[in-house]
Amino acid sequence: MPDSHLPPVEELLSAAVTALGGSERAGQIQMVQAVQRAIDTEEHVAVQAGTGTGKSLAYLVPSIRHAMGTDSPVVVSTATIALQRQLVDRDLPRLAETLAKELPHEPSFAILKGRRNYLCRYKATAGWPEEDEQDQLFDPRDVSATGRMVQRIQEWAEETETGDRDELVPGVSEQAWRQFSVSAQECLGAQRCPSGAECFAEMARARAGEVDVVVTNHALLAIDAMGEIPVLPEHEVVVVDEAHELVDRVTSVVTAELSEASVSLAVRRVARLIDQPVSDQLMEAGEDLKALLAAAPAGRIDELPEVLGLTLALVRDSAARCVTAMGPRGADKDDPERAGQRKAAFNALDEVHDTAVRMLEAYGHAGEEDRAEVVWLEDGTDRRPPVLRVAPLNVGGMLRDKLFGERTVVLTSATLALGGTFDGMARQWGLTDDKGWNGLDVGSPFDHPRAGILYVAKHLPQPGRDGLPQQYLDEITELIEAAGGRTLGLFSSMRAAKAATEALRERLDVPLLCQGDDSTMLLVKQFAESEPTCLFGTLSLWQGVDVPGPSLRLVIIDRVPFPRPDDPLTSARQRHVQARGGNGFMTVAATHAALLLAQGTGRLLRSMDDKGVVAVLDPRLATARYSGFLLGSLPPFWRTTDPAVPRAALKRLSGLS
Structure with a gap:
């Protein structure tokens, strides 16, 4: 329906508040108008709204109106599972029922998570290539706590309609769940996977493409914005709730790590697919890295020590030789088991190779002001060996180009105006005065x-x-x-x-x-x-x-x-x-x-x-x-x-x- 034929956003908010037994608040009306104005003008807006303002309604109402007028979903991103569940289980169902009388049809919504959160039917039916003994953290047949969790997942897999891990109550450990899920990098793809036609992750994405509001999290939002392959349906408007957490969540997504464990995993996955002398070179590079990290002090590494540079280069080059030895990436399309093994190997090798490259490229800048990334060594524990990490010093540029450059963004939280101004948060997001954004503090109903x-x-x-x-x-x-x-x-x-x-x-x-x-x-x-x-x-x-x-x-x-x-x-x-x-x-x-x-x-x-x-x-x-x-x-x-x-x-x- 054309936007001009839809009720004004203030009218929709009033109907929703009345039906839900609440009372309109000045801050909520201010916010709903600001969000609608941002959507109309395609300018970003940051809204600070204190507890009790009713900010969920204030951004959901104009979001639903926009989706109805354009037939394009609005993505709502949150930082916490608690708020996702509140939106999907409480706020959106009540609001959809209320606005059904005011709009052409009852608003629809769906939650979309990362692929790891959905059960993989192919892996659950034992079609997935088995990991070797070092990857197998337990024997599923063993009558242990983890073994019982595995058995419960297997029983649940026969009856679940969504495959969503959150349906499992009580929850299960990461050890157990890992036996039934795959990452986006490991996934064979719906076209090549024998279970692709009934894939839970693909069904969730398909549902998300047909609704008015898609609820997701900051990590998946970042992956969608930064990655080459979209994981969210096409959209023009994003609402970032709990926006004070956005920079930290995006930083986590783009932080990479390298350790003897990650190199060993790559070796194990590729060893069965290429000649041993080639994989042995990567294994030896991993052992050199292990010895070096065990002896090095934890902390930030401002200048690249020669021995670390040589070791990282050895890891990089050994991983590259393994990738070359693997042959074309698209091989074995007709053999799902073999294709799964190759996909897992390529994924592990790419991660090792690209992280080593990134760490080496973090050095060699002219001065401190030109540094783009920081590398540091994190101490090991009883359960985990030392690990090298690399992270960007600033994600504002990525956000400016990849998130704010492509769509209209509404950012909201109870805490955005630090020191009485939005400037600090805007700098972190990469928003500048010439980027087209506004800041608004609608206050709080509390005295x-x-x-x-x-x-x-x-x-x-x-x-x-x-x-x-x-x-x-x-x-x-x-x-x-x-x-x-x-x-x-x-x-x-x-x-x-x-x-x-x-x-x-x-x-x-x-x-x-x-x-x-x-x-x-x-x-x-x-x-x-x-x-x-x-x-x-x-x-x-x-x-x-x-x-x-x-x-x-x-x-x-x-x-x-x-x-x-x-x-x-x-x-x-x-x-x-x-x-x-x-x-x-x-x-x-x-x-x-x-x-x-x-x-x-x-x-x-x-x-x-x-x-x-x-x-x-x-x-x-x-x-x-x-x-x-x-x-x-x-x-x-x-x-x-x-x-x-x-x-x-x-x-x-x-x-x-």
């Missing part, structure tokens, strides 16, 4: 100054490297006692979270949970259901906890969450900005800290009736030269540095005063 206090413990010493000072433990104890429990403790490291838990369990008479005691999901559920309970943890709790109501009255943050000084990627990015004349600390470290602080403080108010205190124990938030930038990134709580104020407020809220 932050009345509902919450931001307390900065200015009187405490600066945090050190030797764990939590005694004064911090005393402060935490007094605050939790005033709140009667009901506390979420967000710590900068797991070590700090565990140390605080151990020390305070002896001093407090309220239940105290620590991340790692059980699955994070179960711990959060237990915390939400028991008012006096406290929950301590680290990174995933800063962004992943939604506990409205009286179970959460106090959020404690132990320190400003700067990245670790020895983190190879962030330290390299900081130095790179500095070399180009920018402020590396503010652009990288302070922006990282501001984003996490905003996410952490955002845990406090999750519903209109919530009240409480955010207590930051790190005095630098009040005294450091960068404190204004950090404070400008946070919700506008009423602020104090007087320790008596938050304690009195918490006692009133908990009925202890």
Whole structure:
């Protein structure tokens, strides 16, 4: 239907809000108009919308309207499985039913994930070439936990209609699932695979091509944008929810690694297909790499040591000779088993070869300002040998060319305007003033100054490297006692979270949970259901906890969450900005800290009736030269540095005063 014949977006939003029993909010109306304007003008827009704004409706309504008017799906990308499930299981079904009366037909939607998330029928029916003994991590016939999972997958494979791994409840381990799934690189292709006509991944993609809204994740969005073969249906508009996570997720997708294990896998897969002397050369190169990495110190590698350069070149050249020995890539089309073996071998060889090339090309630049990528060595563990990694210093250029250059993008999150401006996030995304984009903060329905206090413990010493000072433990104890429990403790490291838990369990008479005691999901559920309970943890709790109501009255943050000084990627990015004349600390470290602080403080108010205190124990938030930038990134709580104020407020809220 032509766009002019469809109801205005405000009318559709009003109908949806009324039908769903809600009430329109000024920020939601602002946002829905901004998204519609971006679609109409083909200009990108970044919208900061606080918790409670109703941002899902605000972008879904104009997205559905656009899909109806153009017969082209809108892609909605999220960072977390939780939000994907919320959209597909709750928001979209209710909205589709509501808007069916206002639109030509009931809006349709589908979720699309990476191929690894779908069961491979060919592999499940044992048609896939068996891995050799070193790849076989267990015997499926063995009556063990993993063996039982394999048996459960086999039974489920007979009845599932989607092949989606998330249907398996309870879930299964990666070990077990790997026996039934293939990556995009390993896949034979629907035309060549004996099970191609009934492939779950292909059916999911076909469904996605016929609906109005396709829900996916940032990783698949990046693969679609950066790759040569599209994995998403053709689309003109993308909505990136949880957009503050986009850069990290894209960076993960384009980060590559090289280790003795990855070389050994390539050797095992190719050894059965080519002459042994050729594969032996790659095996020897892998052994040289193993010995070198075992002896080298972990950390960033700024200059290429001669011995590492020679070893990487040996790996590269040996892998290239194996590829040549394999012959044409399209051979054995009529023999699926042989074709599967060759595809798996080519995939492993390409990964080893291309990563070695990329690492060698990371060096040889004229100056620090010309460096494009960083290489570092990550220490091994009991379960994993040392590994070399390579990552880009900046993904903004890729995003500008591959994502923003091809379509209209709507970016939204509760935390985008850092230091009161969108400029920092825009730089990371590769958006510049001449690129055609707008930023809009639609605020929050919460009355932050009345509902919450931001307390900065200015009187405490600066945090050190030797764990939590005694004064911090005393402060935490007094605050939790005033709140009667009901506390979420967000710590900068797991070590700090565990140390605080151990020390305070002896001093407090309220239940105290620590991340790692059980699955994070179960711990959060237990915390939400028991008012006096406290929950301590680290990174995933800063962004992943939604506990409205009286179970959460106090959020404690132990320190400003700067990245670790020895983190190879962030330290390299900081130095790179500095070399180009920018402020590396503010652009990288302070922006990282501001984003996490905003996410952490955002845990406090999750519903209109919530009240409480955010207590930051790190005095630098009040005294450091960068404190204004950090404070400008946070919700506008009423602020104090007087320790008596938050304690009195918490006692009133908990009925202890």
